[in-house]
Amino acid sequence: MNIALLGYGKMGIAIETLALERGHHILAKINSKTDLGSVEWSSIDVCIEFTRPELAPKHIAFCAKKQIPVVVGTTAWSAHLDEVTSIVKQHNSALLYASNFSVGVNLFFELNRQLARLMQKHEAYRIQVEETHHVQKLDAPSGTAVSLLEDILQINPHYNSWALNANRNEQIPVVAHRIPDVPGTHGISYHSDIDSIRIEHVAHNRKGFALGAVLAAEFIYQRKGIFTMSDVLKSSL
Numbered sequence: 001m002n003i004a005l006l007g008y009g010k011m012g013i014a015i016e017t018l019a020l021e022r023g024h025h026i027l028a029k030i031n032s033k034t035d036l037g038s039v040e041w042s043s044i045d046v047c048i049e050f051t052r053p054e055l056a057p058k059h060i061a062f063c064a065k066k067q068i069p070v071v072v073g074t075t076a077w078s079a080h081l082d083e084v085t086s087i088v089k090q091h092n093s094a095l096l097y098a099s100n101f102s103v104g105v106n107l108f109f110e111l112n113r114q115l116a117r118l119m120q121k122h123e124a125y126r127i128q129v130e131e132t133h134h135v136q137k138l139d140a141p142s143g144t145a146v147s148l149l150e151d152i153l154q155i156n157p158h159y160n161s162w163a164l165n166a167n168r169n170e171q172i173p174v175v176a177h178r179i180p181d182v183p184g185t186h187g188i189s190y191h192s193d194i195d196s197i198r199i200e201h202v203a204h205n206r207k208g209f210a211l212g213a214v215l216a217a218e219f220i221y222q223r224k225g226i227f228t229m230s231d232v233l234k235s236s237l
Contacts, residue, residue, distance in 0.1 A: 001221055004028035004044045004068075006059050007051040011073065014210035015048055022214060041066050046217045053077040053139065060084040060095060069094035069220040073101055073213055075143025085226050096220045098229035099143035101212030105186075106229050108201040112148050112188055115199060116155040123158060125190040125197070132177040132185040140164070140176040144186055149174065152188070183209075 001024045005012045008029040016026050028039045046069050049059050053076040063070035064087045072095065081097075088095045100106070119125055129152075131145040141149075141164065149162045149172055159172050166173040183203040190197040203209070212229065219232045 001025070001045040001217065002027045002043055003217060004030065004039060004041075004047045006030050006047050006049040006070075007074070009050070011050045011206060011209065011213075012048075014206040015050070015213050018207070018210045018214050019217075022218075024214070024217075036062065041068065044068050046071065046221050048073070048213050048217055050074055050213075056080075057084050061087045064088045064091045064093040064095070067091060067093045069096070069217075069223065071101075071213055071216045071220060072097040073209070075099050075146075076139040088226060092224055094220050094223050094225055094227070096216050096227040096229075096232070098212075098216070099147040100184075100209065101216060101229055102203065102208035103212055103215075103233065104208055105144060105184075105201055105203075106212075106233055108186070108199070109147060109151065111199055113151050113155065115188070115190075115197075116152045119190055119197075120156045120158070122190075122192075124192040124194075126192070127152065127156070127159065127172050128175065128189045128191065129162070129172060130175040130177070130187045130189070132179055132182050134182050135178045135180055137178060140178070141174045142176070142184065142186070144184065145174060145176070148186060148188060 003019055003024055003026050008031045027043055047063050048071045050073045056072055056074040056077040057080040060070055129145055129149055131142050153159055160170045162172040162174055164174050183206050185202045187200040216232050
């Protein structure tokens with residue numbers, strides 16, 4: 001495939017390395033200093049977008065109008081999801097988005113849902129979600145943490161929302177840390193007066209995220225529609 005990288009920071013560089021290893025071609029590397037008009041878009045098969053929340057909806061619409069499938073790893077833009085999916089469908093294009101592209105994290109999502117089902121009847125246990133990322137991470141909590149929280153809220157009837165450092169019983173408290181050079185750590189804890197139960201995912205580097213993004217690009221190539229990382233994982237089973 002011929003790939004355009006919308007966003008060429010640390011994540012873009014990691015994606016480039018793995019895409020080249022898998023036999024793909026990077027025809028465009030776009031950052032804040034690059035004019036989108038300078039790219040020969042007719043030669044691009046798929047775009048992979050890792051930029052900023054305020055830019056992601058514009059990039060999705062741009063790709064949709066050119067009928068170029070786009071994989072979006074930027075988070076914290078979900079308020080625009082209905083709007084951009086409508087544009088993608090209108091132009092018969094393709095969008096694949098995820099709060100996290102790591103295969104391990106997506107398995108962790110399933111583990112979180114399973115644990116939430118087991119624990120929903122045990123009201124003595126209080127839930128806490130904790131995440132740690134590098135200091136350049138703009139959103140807090142992370143998109144991955146929000147996905148974990150939303151899954152718990154769909155299953156556990158004793159909570160109706162979440163909040164950073166929440167102190168109300170019906171809210172799940174979230175703690176977000178920002179530490180240099182941490183790719184991403186997420187933990188869900190259930191605490192009672194007697195004991196605690198905790199599950200955790202620790203990313204050792206960006207390779208897992210980058211590989212997932214490339215796998216997503218391979219999946220969406222020549223497809224039409226709206227997809228998530230769960231579609232990618234189902235296709236590989």
